[in-house]
Amino acid sequence: MIIEVLLFAAARELTGRDVVEIEVAAAEQHGERGADTTSPCEEEYGDTGNANCVLVSCIIKALTQQYPELKQLLPSCRIAVDCQYVGPDASVPLGAEVALIPPVSGG
Amino acid sequence: MSKECQVNAMVTEKPHLELVDGPIQMEALRPRIDHPDAGAQGWFVGVTRRTTGDLITETLYYEAHQPMAKREMMKLAQEAVKKFSLLRLVIVHRLGEVPIAEASVVIGCSSSHRPQTFAALEWIMNALKKEVPIWKREVYSDGKEEWVHPDANMDVSGASE
Numbered sequence: 001m002i003i004e005v006l007l008f009a010a011a012r013e014l015t016g017r018d019v020v021e022i023e024v025a026a027a028e029q030h031g032e033r034g035a036d037t038t039s040p041c042e043e044e045y046g047d048t049g050n051a052n053c054v055l056v057s058c059i060i061k062a063l064t065q066q067y068p069e070l071k072q073l074l075p076s077c078r079i080a081v082d083c084q085y086v087g088p089d090a091s092v093p094l095g096a097e098v099a100l101i102p103p104v105s106g107g
Numbered sequence: 108m109s110k111e112c113q114v115n116a117m118v119t120e121k122p123h124l125e126l127v128d129g130p131i132q133m134e135a136l137r138p139r140i141d142h143p144d145a146g147a148q149g150w151f152v153g154v155t156r157r158t159t160g161d162l163i164t165e166t167l168y169y170e171a172h173q174p175m176a177k178r179e180m181m182k183l184a185q186e187a188v189k190k191f192s193l194l195r196l197v198i199v200h201r202l203g204e205v206p207i208a209e210a211s212v213v214i215g216c217s218s219s220h221r222p223q224t225f226a227a228l229e230w231i232m233n234a235l236k237k238e239v240p241i242w243k244r245e246v247y248s249d250g251k252e253e254w255v256h257p258d259a260n261m262d263v264s265g266a267s268e
Contacts, residue, residue: 008172009242010254057112078257080240083175099172099240105255106169106176106200106241107153107212 003059005093006099014069022062024054025088053091056081059098060088070100077102079094122184122196126173126205131210141196145217149224151232155205155210163248169202169211172240176200183234193218198231200241211243252254 004022012018027063056079064071078085081092092098123139133152133161139149155167184196198216215233218224246252 006172008240009170009244010256010259013254026208073256073259076256080172083172083178085238099175101172101175101240102242102254103244103256103259104236104240105257106171106237106239107236 001054001094003054003062003098005063006097008100009102010073011070011100011102012071015067018066020063022059022066024062026052027052045072053087053093054090055085056090056092057088059092063100073102074100120187120195122181122198124177124180124184124197124218125199126171126176127199129199129201131199131201131213133210133213135215136197136199136215137199138217140195140217142217144219145194146219147221147224148217148234149221149228151212151214151228152210153232154210155207157207159245162209162245163246165246167211168207168244168246169200169205170242171202172199172241173202175240179239180235182239183231186201187216187227187231188231188235191216192225193223193227196227196231198224198235199234202241 001024003024004019004021006019007017015066059079060074060077064074075089078101080086080089080101081090083097083099085101086092095096123136128186133150154167155164157164180198180200184198187193188196193216195215195217197213199213201209201211212232212235214228214235216227216231218227243255244252
């Protein structure tokens, strides 16, 4: 599925965009499409899972592959879903707002 | 004063939080931390500093994930009120350009005794710098510009406060 990711600060500047679309496979899509899928995340899914969810770790992986200019910054970034920080194991429901949060420097 | 009135006077108002685009109006904020049971009021004002090591800062710009920043600010504000028994709390962060010597962040709080106020200001400021999705961009006098991303494995440095 296509996931939109909001970008800020250096991430926005490195890509030249404040929002990017990435292709991330959901579990059932992978099962149905088999070898057709080119998702970088396919090996992380088994035969079970929710077609309407993707893992945060898969979003990060997809960002690394589809936007290599972010590669250096990504390891220090956090992901926020609907304005809340989430860990790599969290699953992101379809339609949720996903944001890439580089190390913050307010104050 | 009836017992009921006394109890009402102790009820803490919701923390006052703002993200603003222009200069922070300190005078307007001042009465917001007044409370009849407060024995201490304290303010922290973070301002744009000109020097970071050998680098001279020309100006700073801030940007935020605004809805999330407000949410994170409310989260840490509520935690601080509880942790330090604050009677009033104000947090204002400025976005956009913040020239040298002008305030980028203002935190004000009141408490019954001074130790809570002193401790709260430092705790809130540290939490804000760790959790609230706001970023600063340094513009140096030599023309170089960079986003400040502490801990990032990038060519960025020079966090100011």
